[in-house]
Amino acid sequence: MEQQLVQQLPSTGVGSKLPHLAECVYLDYNATTPIYPEVSEAMKPYIYELFGNPSSVHAYGQQTRAAVDKARQQVAGLINCSPDEVAFTSCGTESDNWALWGAVMARRGSSSSSSSSSQQGLPHVVTSQIEHPAVTACLRSMAEQGLCTFTAVPVDSQGLISVTDVVSALTPNTVLVSIMHSNNEVGSLQPVAAIAAAVRQAAPGCLVHSDAAQSMGKVAVDVQQLGVDLLTLVGHKFGAPKGVAALYIRQGVQLANLLSGGSQERGRRGGTENVLLLAGLGAAAELAQLEADATAAHMRSMRDRLAAGLLAALPRHLVRINGPQDSALQLPNTLSISVKGLSAPSLLQMLAQKLAASAGAACHSSHGPAVSPVLQAMRLHPDYAVGTLRLSTGRHTTADEVDRAVTLIVGAARKQGLEFGSSGSSSDTANGTAAH
Template sequence: MHSRIYFDHSATTPLDPRVLTAMGPFLGGAFGNPSSLHQEGRLAREAIQTARAQVASLIGAAPEEIIFTGSGTEADNLALRGVLERWGPERGRHLVVSAVEHEAVLATADALAGAGRAELTVVGCDRSGRVDPAEVAAAIRPDTVLVSVMLANNEIGTVEDVASIAGAVRARNPRALVHTDAVQALGRLPLGLDALGVDLISLSAHKAYGPQGVGALVARHGVFPAAQLTGGGQERGRRSGTENVAGVAGFGVAADLADRRRETDVAGLVNLTGRLTNLLTAIPGVEPTGDRTRRLPGLCSFVVAGCRSDLLLAVLDELGVCASAGSACSSGAPVPSHVLAAMGFGELSGCALRLALGRSTTEADVDVAAARVERAVSRIRSAGSAAGSAAAAAAG
């Protein structure tokens, strides 16, 4: 039996014990509904208010600008659908997104366009996954209602120049709103609403040692995305449904920790990322992907010639390494990465490997994981060449 090494922190992170402690009361005795007027309800309401202030402080936003949601995916949906519904009739129905967005944005934009509710422009990227602000600006029209470009890519770790993109968009059309999906950036990059210059930011707690199933959309004053869930009017009418009090309380503490620990966490991650990248690129046919300088600390991404992602991940799992191809495919089916395809990787788009490090990762983990990747790669390649020779012998 191999010891297991968790290198999938971009998929989800373990709960920080302080987060679990903060959630505990709301999973037990403190079960009041935050909308209730009695003392138990007030206690739950106060927990949500505290968390709202913690998330707002991380972003440099006002507490009223935070809308808690059930996930990062829901936050992305609320941004796109809510802005289009609220502002489309007045400003236009043109949406601009980048080709490297997470499926939560891309599939939503496609669905809106497919239903005839939006006109969509998808802006490409270069070989390192960078989206050029000038190209985004060139796509802006008088009827552009929303531009959505992510801050940090979940598959290849490239950090987009969102501030320049937002500036370029506004120079072309000051009425166009700008959204960024910052789900991967929480706890690893600075997240100031003003510094980024955007109108909307999507977040998710479970990428930063918080619980799964809770996210937030930060929407600047005056943006008012139309509610996509209507009912009891929670979240100031912007997202109805009884709140996930434990989850929201946990998110608040995770946001607070992310803010306070970011510099220390990042310093450790940068060293380990460099070490792992050097070890893996020493294996023939392993090429790092994503921008080499503007990158998310801790996310190491590669293409591995001759190794289909699904096979490589299965062998790595057997060898005790939890890794991923990078995309958020929940079906488990091997789908070539749309991000690598947009970057021009062609056939290698089906050969992605992502190793995402976290707070608890050590140098020893990195060295062991690198040795196991080398073993997995040579096992798959020799099985492939054996199958190739058998096929050639049968054909000949």
């Protein structure tokens, strides 16, 4: 279907310029992506025509039931599982929360009594210090409610988690290991397959979950190769709208329901199906599968052009790139770059109408800048953390955007009073270098 759409809309494919991205350079694909034009097209019938409740036996219901089934097949195709193993949710947070809560409560329910009020008897979860708040906040909340305990393993200075650390953190009560597939801020790809294999050997009853929110549409995610039991994917990170996601649940895995209601999702998640956005999620999944190599190559080329441009134009002794040095361990689209002496939040505020990107710290006027937990876990020096920009390229990033971004960032750094020294300090040079 997408193949057809790509033909109908010849100017909408990988690398094409989207008209609504013309004014302000968009390098924040890790925060959210535009809805890809082919995805909007796939959603159209469900905005204007097909609307029945998929649970209804009549014609209107059967039309949308078919749409939900199709989306499930498309998502299953992307991650290489059976459609029955895909449960739809409303967002990555719900998928992550469900994996954690579901694993903890399934074990809690199966224990001999509900009076396991001592810390010792509680289900235990192993996670890392660089997970998304959808994992860390949920675990903190469950721990405060006396439902589980958890251990967050550290990362090295490149943002990588060690298999040994994860295995060492296992206890006889560990019911779940939850390790992200790739990090949203520095792009580090975690050794999830090795972790799953090691956990399966060390603790056979323990489930393994991976939050792959940032990986879909950027690198291959194959649940068979990974060997995980549970995996989170999120539509708006690869061209579908915000408000739709999925949780892969391996056949046979016992997971308590997070949302209880009707019999939707084979009794695993109540709530009338989000037909419109599921049509979008399915189309985005199929597109990601069709275009996997082309999209990754384009993202990487744009990201590398951006890195080269910035490195050439900014004073080298004040700059560092965060994340794995080995490009095979890194997302193809993410550039986390720190400039000592720069305030990234101020820079982005100044450029808010011209450049869209993220900072490694947030402005909190009362307490000074709040450095991201990820950069803290990597023990990045605060001088660099405050000057950290997260720039993420995507399917529709253009070379022109990248070059404009370099000029804008260098110009803003100059205005902030960054000392450029004698070389690489003119914006001409910045432009020239970026264009190679």
